Each structure stands twice: as structure tokens, then as C-alpha cells.
Amino acid sequence: MDPPQRELVTDINKSPLIQILAWMFLVIVVLACIARSGTKLYMVKRLKTEDWFAIVATIAACGQYIAHVASGYQGLGKHVTALTADRINGALKGQYAADLLFIASLFCAKIATAMMTMSISQRSHKRIIQAIELLIALWAGSALFVVLFQCEMPSPWYYHEKKCIQRVEFWSYFSAANIITDLLLMGIMVENVRRIQTSWSKKVLVICVFGSRILVTPAIVAQIAYLSRGFSTSDPTFDMWELTVIVEVVTCISILAICIPNLKPFLDSLESGQIRVDDLRRQGKSSSGYASYNRNNSGQGSQGRSNHSRTPGTSNQNSRRDPLASKASQRSKMFEMVDMQKPRKDKDQPQPQPGAPRDGDIAWDGQSHTSQTILIQQTKTWYVDVEERRSSD
DSSP states (O other): OOOOOOOOOBTTBOHHHHHHHHHHHHHHHHHHHHHHHHHHHHHHSSOOHHHHHHHHHHHHHHHHHHHHHHHHHHTBTBOGGGSOHHHHHHHHHHHHHHHHHHHHHHHHHHHHHHHHHHHTSOHHHHHHHHHHHHHHHHHHHHHHHHHHTSBOTTOTTOOTTSOBOOHHHHHHHHHHHHHHHHHHHHHHHHHHHHTSOSOHHHHHHHHHHHTGGGGHHHHHHHHHHTHHHHHSSSOHHHHTHHHHHHHHHHHHHHHHHHHGGGSHHHHTTOBSSSOBOOOHHHHOBOTTSSBOOOHHHHHHHHHHHHTTTOOTTSOOHHHHSOHHHHHHHHSOOOOOOOOOOOOOOOTTSOOOOTTOOOHHHHSTTSSOOSTTSSOOOOOOOOOOOOOOOOOOO
């Protein structure tokens, strides 16, 4: 029995191209999500709400790519005249499912981005971010409702030769709102990073990492440009192939944008008052910024100094040193950012005397958005050798 003939990408057949790109983007987003979640578990030992939104966004993106592959098998990318009615129906049904999953993936990715932005934002901006999250929810919810009932029932996916909504106008509105919400989130992120007291090189690094979502904007603009060609046509199965590929690119970049800030190589280079991840094995420094205790050098130095004054019965300095404490002082520590809540006032607590400093005066940097807003304290243990020198007769 002869093996099935493989289809080639030609001028009249773009189905293999849609399927190949869909599988490629699926692998990319899955690997990015695994790297993001694995790095987060390695650093803080748990996943937060934003991480679960990122995982759900990746799952929805995988469903979207699989739907595109199924549509390609049914005939998406081929001329409608070369397809049967059943295959046209199957291709449009797969595209309908892909559109719903596309909206769900973008919604979860944007919510994850908003939560990450909130983690590095000052308190005055958190209400604004919450308002943007509400706007994103309304935007995605309305889009899902419209797409669900875009054409006459009982087959809302079959927009070929059937009465439907103005799909070009709707997707233009959807894409424009997509760009606006991204710009709002990135504007708040840039404003907060600009207020951090650190070097401009590190500010630019943070902005580039957290602002990588700006790369989605050119793809969305291309999506808007191809809407009219994809929807206002009598050959939807073929003329939609370019728009389908662009939508796949938009989804892929959206997932990558929420995974890049959590990769360890980027986080290891951030050392500000709000984000500080030091690789002690690479830098040889403690999390407090001071040089760590080098056991080899210190042992050699103290041994060289003690050889002149120690008697043969004196025990070795390294034998008295606590190995557990020494190892603990060399171990890298990861700290997760939390909100600094104001202490509640007790009714039985005596009122301060006139002229006494208030809480706001003592915590002079409590409301500032600088590198001293979040302090990390570390206890250091010092070992002192005391030797008695016998007085000569």
C-alpha cells in the first residue's frame, strides 16, 4: 500500500504552512511556560495567582494552535472551490473555536501582566491597575459574547454565505482595545521603574524586560491591516491564511511577554530596592551587599597569624567553627516581595506626647518609592579567637 502523499506549500495550498507554524508556536509557548513556572518554583517554592493565569493562557494558546491544525486538515488555506461542503464547515468550525481560545488566551495573559506590574508598583498606582484589570475583563467578556453569537444559530461559526455581524469592524475594535490596554500597563510600569533609585542602565534593563509586551503591537497592527482581506471575501478558506498566521504570532508573543521577566538570567541581574536577586556563587557576595566570608582565605590568614602564638596543645581554629553556621552564611537566599502593611493602632496604646516623633517620622522612607523602601536584614555571626599570653618571668 502506498503511503499517503504529503502536501506541499504552493500558491494555491497554504494549509501545510498553517499547520507547521501552529506546531512550532505551540512548542515555543509550552517551553516558555515550563521555564517560567520552573524558575518561579525554584526561586519562591510556590506559584502565585499570576503564575496560574499564565499557565491558563498557555493552555488556551495550545488549544488555539490545535484548532488551527485541525482547520488546516479540513481545508483552511485552500480555495473554497476545491473543498466539499463538509470540509468547508469543518474548517470554519475550527476557526470559530480558535477565535474563542484566542480571546481567552489574551485575557489571561493580560491579567498576568497586570499582576506582575502591580508587584513592582507603588500603592498609589494599584487602584489604577485594578481599574485596568476591570477594563480588560469587560473587553474580553464582551468579545467572547459577540464571537459566540456572531452568526445565525444553530451554526454561528458558518459565516460563509450567511448573515453575520460586521466582523471587520468588530475585530478592528478588539485589536485597538488590545493595543490600548497594553500601552496603559506598560506606561504604569515605566513610571514606577523611573522612580526607583538605581542606575539608568538597570532601569533600562527592567523596562526592556517587563516592557517586552510592546513587541505584540506591530503584530496587532498587521492583524488590523489584514482584517478586510480575510473577512470581506467570497473565498474565506484561502484568503484567511495570512490573518490566521498573524493571529498565531500575536498569541505566541503575548505568552512570551509574560514569561521573559521570570527567567532567572534576567532576575539575577536586577539589584534594586524592590527586586534583588544575587547569585552568591557567581558574585561572592551576601544578600546584604557586603563581601561574604571566604572560608579558605580567612582560614589561611588566621592560621598564619596563630602559628606564631599557639602552643602545640592549642586546638585548630577550624575545628571550633560551627560548620552549619558557616554553610548557612554562604547559602544564597531568595526573598519574595510582599506589601508592607501599616500596623493597626491599639485602643489601649498610650497616645504620644506632644513633640514626640510620629510613626511617619520614624519610618522616614515608609512612603517613598526608592531603594530603601524594602529592607532585607541579615544576621551575621563573627567568631573571635581569644588567646592568653603568658607573662614572662
